[in-house]
Amino acid sequence: MSLLKLEQVRFAFPGWPPTVDGAELDVAQGAFHCLVGRSGCGKTTLLKLAAGLLEPQQGRVVFHGTPQDIGFVFQSPNLLEWLRVIDNVLLPVTLHHRPDAQERERALRLLEQLGLAAHAQKYPRQLSGGQQSRVALARALILQPSLLLLDEPFAALDAITREELQRDLLAMARGSGATVLFVTHDIAEAVFLADRVDVVEDGRIAQEIAVTLPRHDAQVRYGTEFARLCAQVRAALHLEGAAA
Numbered sequence: 001m002s003l004l005k006l007e008q009v010r011f012a013f014p015g016w017p018p019t020v021d022g023a024e025l026d027v028a029q030g031a032f033h034c035l036v037g038r039s040g041c042g043k044t045t046l047l048k049l050a051a052g053l054l055e056p057q058q059g060r061v062v063f064h065g066t067p068q069d070i071g072f073v074f075q076s077p078n079l080l081e082w083l084r085v086i087d088n089v090l091l092p093v094t095l096h097h098r099p100d101a102q103e104r105e106r107a108l109r110l111l112e113q114l115g116l117a118a119h120a121q122k123y124p125r126q127l128s129g130g131q132q133s134r135v136a137l138a139r140a141l142i143l144q145p146s147l148l149l150l151d152e153p154f155a156a157l158d159a160i161t162r163e164e165l166q167r168d169l170l171a172m173a174r175g176s177g178a179t180v181l182f183v184t185h186d187i188a189e190a191v192f193l194a195d196r197v198d199v200v201e202d203g204r205i206a207q208e209i210a211v212t213l214p215r216h217d218a219q220v221r222y223g224t225e226f227a228r229l230c231a232q233v234r235a236a237l238h239l240e241g242a243a244a
């Protein structure tokens with residue numbers, strides 16, 4: 001069943017040519033899609049349209065849920081410096097009501113799953129970049145979203161931390177049953193995470209590449225099928241040296 005659909009969506013910032021034009025996207029419930037494309041091709045704008053943060057001028061965005069069912073993680077963790085880690089995670093709840101014991105327990109469980117149980121009472125500045133990204137992920141998951149939108153959340157991290165977070169994200173997504181739309185520049189990251197890579201070009205999805213690799217297996221990165229899929233994405237992006 002489709003959870004999110006973009007139908008012939010067109011969007012232009014005032015006074016500029018369209019950033020998104022004729023975008024078609026169908027994200028099935030439980031799917032994990034990565035949007036990959038060159039800088040400026042419209043990935044973030046597509047994500048914001050999907051989140052309802054921008055309104056299409058033509059076409060429509062159909063999401064089977066409410067805005068509360070959407071979790072958003074940005075490239076920078078955007079934590080509130082004056083709140084402890086646990087209270088940052090609980091922020092989406094606090095915007096509605098005072099968190100109850102059950103919600104605090106849930107926040108602690110999320111932090112525990114992300115290896116941050118010992119840091120719950122710290123302030124963001126006392127955490128590393130990777131730990132801050134994990135807090136941002138926990139905050140996006142606190143309301144148990146059915147759709148998780150991530151905009152290059154690991155771009156600023158070192159390769160080792162990044163791999164750890166990719167693994168954690170896959171586990172959390174699978175555990176929660178959330179549907180994920182993940183923007184990245186990194187072809188290997190996209191092929192590792194996604195069950196479908198959507199290649200974005202000129203504000204629309206130019207190609208959809210299905211990925212059928214075993215999930216949760218870090219070893220797939222060294223296999224021939226992984227290399228073949230990366231080459232396919234490179235070719236779709238018209239990158240130099242890509243196989244025809």
Ligand SMILES: Nc1ncnc2c1ncn2[C@@H]1O[C@H](COP(=O)(O)OP(=O)(O)OP(=O)(O)O)[C@@H](O)[C@H]1O
Pocket residue numbers: 013016019037038039040041042043044045046185
């Ligand atoms: N507020 C704005 N006003 C005018 N143009 C904008 C605005 N925001 C983005 N754009 C333009 O829209 C285009 C697409 O931007 P978008 O951020 O969606 O691209 P992107 O693919 O996410 O890029 P990147 O990979 O570099 O983050 C770019 O040319 C950008 O300059």
